[in-house]
Amino acid sequence: MLRNPNYVYGPRNVVVPANINFGDYILEQMWTHRQKIAMINGATDERVTYSDIIQQSMNFAVSLNRIGVRKGDTIGLLSENRQEFWGAVIGVACSGAVLTTISTGYVKGEIIHVTNISKPKYIICSPLMYKNHSKTLKSLNFVKDIILFGAEKQNGVTMYNDLVFESNGFVKNVEYEQFHSVEVQGQTDTLFIMYSSGTTGLPKGVMTTHLNVITACCLPASHDPNSITVTITPWYHVMGLVGTLTAFITGRTGVYLPKFEVDLYLKTIEKYRAVQLTVVPPVLVAVTKKETHYDLSSVRMIYSGAAPLHKDTIKAVHEKFPNLQGIYQGYGSTELTLAVLRFSVRDPNVHKLGSVGTVSPNTVIKVVDIETRNPLGSNQTGEICAKGGLLMKGYVGKSKGTDLDDEGFYKTGDIGYYDDDGYFFVVDRLKELIKYKGYQVPPAELEAVLLQHEGIKDAAVIGIEDKSAGEVPLAFVVAQPGVTEDDVKKFVAERLSNPKHLRGGVRFVAQIPKSPSGKILRKDLRKLLKTAKSKL
Structure with a gap:
């Protein structure tokens, strides 16, 4: 009945709509920004508006229903970052189906492993991934059909464009005022199946509910919605997938690249006068090691996640970007639907060097002794454990078992501590x-x-x-x-x-x-x- 003095509690000032379909929720938020540019391909300057994504999403959801997709069916998505991606993601959500995102880096055995976890009835695929993996995808006996991005038609597949564009004849443009997503139980129905990174073993299928993702989207913005952001994070990964959806809520314009190349990345920052960057640490290491002539003076904020960023790297990054005001780190995992520790752009203490921030709203964190499992106080190093509205539903076909303790906290396997002000620092992986x-x-x-x-x-x-x-x-x-x-x-x-x-x-x-x-x-x-x- 009383709060544990050694637990760190996030604020309770975020109200989350619990039972609606995430598709309806995000369409409603995006509708207010419908005239704005949502995404720009930094390599081609191809642009898509929020209105474009909304229309594609609604049309795709209706088309999925027409071809027989029903609530609870699983649909795979195997694609590099490209414009059609988000109409597919939100369209699947609206249809009541479960979306499973598949890494473009997987080889045949890994694709077979993860699809046997989620067993998708349909797989949405980019032309490049179809070229590389068509034989493997067609060998999966639970896959009814492949839906292919792009304009070049292929035999034996269904074209995504035929399902989303009125001009192709299969579907008429749906009116926003007339559209309603399939009803779901937001607290319990699965929205995404993503795969744990597999750093210590084979990937597991992590089930994330509609409520988990809505909760992430209701958190205070970590980026300035009025500034251009450049990102290269792959969208099939939780950082790219949920991170971009949270950006859509605010109406932010994002510049993306299909893949990382140091020179193209820096050229893109210069071309679009990017103010914010979303990265993983290896990108910053590569940038600091590269001798460049690009104008990087526009960059004010860098948001880094997915792995710890060392203090020495932070110092080197500040030297590379002359007008950089701060580097924001966050901390989370696939099992925690993005970030349970984070900074806000309005946080005056953003320059706590090396910190991954404070506890997110509606979240509780404890640091426990590795041997005794007793909770520790400030400035004591132990395993970070978390629970709250961002904690996954569970693993596909697997009990949570030893991944949760007897109080329901997820055992992250990461070693860290928090200081007297409640700011957290990650030291390393327990298993490493x-x-x-x-x-x-x-x-x-x-x-x-x-x-x-x-x-x-x-x-x-x-x-x-x-x-x-x-x-x-x-x-x-x-x-x-x-x-x-x-x-x-x-x-x-x-x-x-x-x-x-x-x-x-x-x-x-x-x-x-x-x-x-x-x-x-x-x-x-x-x-x-x-x-x-x-x-x-």
């Missing part, structure tokens, strides 16, 4: 801590130091077994020509304490494997170490 002679060595700390080396472009650290010490750190490094293993070891030894020295050695690689959200795939590095030592 290297245990050297009883010391807990955070790989992220070593990686941050390695990136300070002028000759190192990127780096990742794992622990390898050692009979006497338990585990020792080993570094994978993407380096400039001339950098040696001894150089790297000495650089770390001069800057970090004895347990953090690279006793496991250094391996030089062409690139560091990462998830689409920018998290280092340490399991892939371990596989590489076992199977290809001679090539490293």
Whole structure:
């Protein structure tokens, strides 16, 4: 009955409509901005208005109903960032179906794995993804049809344009005043199935409800809605998917790129005089390492998420962007429908260096001792646990089991602490801590130091077994020509304490494997170490 003094409670000042279809909710919000530009393709300057997205969404929902889609059916979406994406997402929501977004980085086995979790009846696909994966998609016996983006017709598929444009004859333009989404139970009906990043194992299907996403959209804006934002986050990932939907609520104009290329990215910032950037940490690392001549003076705010951003990287970013006022970090996961820790653009304490912000409204966070599971007070490091309106419905075909504790808190597996003002700091992943002679060595700390080396472009650290010490750190490094293993070891030894020295050695690689959200795939590095030592 009483609040726990060691829990950190978010404010309760956000009112959320609980039982409506998310499709109706977002169409209503977007309707007030219908004359504005919603999205600009930074590579082609192709533009789409909010009115365009609304019309596509309503027409697509009606067409899905006509071809037999019913409430609760699952529809897959396999596409890079492109204009049709959002009409498809919102149209599926309006139809009462469940949308599952599939990573464009997946190979055949991964596509088979995740689709066998969600079993979509239809898959919406971009031309590029269809070219790469048509045989795999057609081999799935639960898929009735493939709906293809683009103007070039293909045999054996249904064209998305035929389902959304009146000129193609299948559907007449739906009037907004006459449209109503399929009724759902917002608190319990699934809206999205997204897949956990799989950094420590095979991806799991995370079920997110209509209410979860509406709750995320009702949070105070983290960006200025009146300023141009450039984003390259893939839209199939929770950061891109839910993050963009929250932007639509405010009527913000976003410039996007289908993929990340450093020069094109910086050229786009200069061309559109972007004020805000939404990134994952590897993008900032790449930008700070790049010698450029672009005018980046328009950038005032950078919002970074999906992985921790080290203080040294933050300092380097400030040097790259001369008029940068602040870097906002957030913290969340697929299981937490975006961000449960965040900054607001109006927060006067945005410059708390390295912090991921304070607790979101309608959320409770606790930090617990790794061994005893007892809640800790301020400035004590432990595992971050969260619950509230953003917590997922659950995993497809799997109980929440050990992922939740006996109080219903989601155990994030991330190590962090909060200060006396309630600002949180993430230290590392619990499962990735290297245990050297009883010391807990955070790989992220070593990686941050390695990136300070002028000759190192990127780096990742794992622990390898050692009979006497338990585990020792080993570094994978993407380096400039001339950098040696001894150089790297000495650089770390001069800057970090004895347990953090690279006793496991250094391996030089062409690139560091990462998830689409920018998290280092340490399991892939371990596989590489076992199977290809001679090539490293």
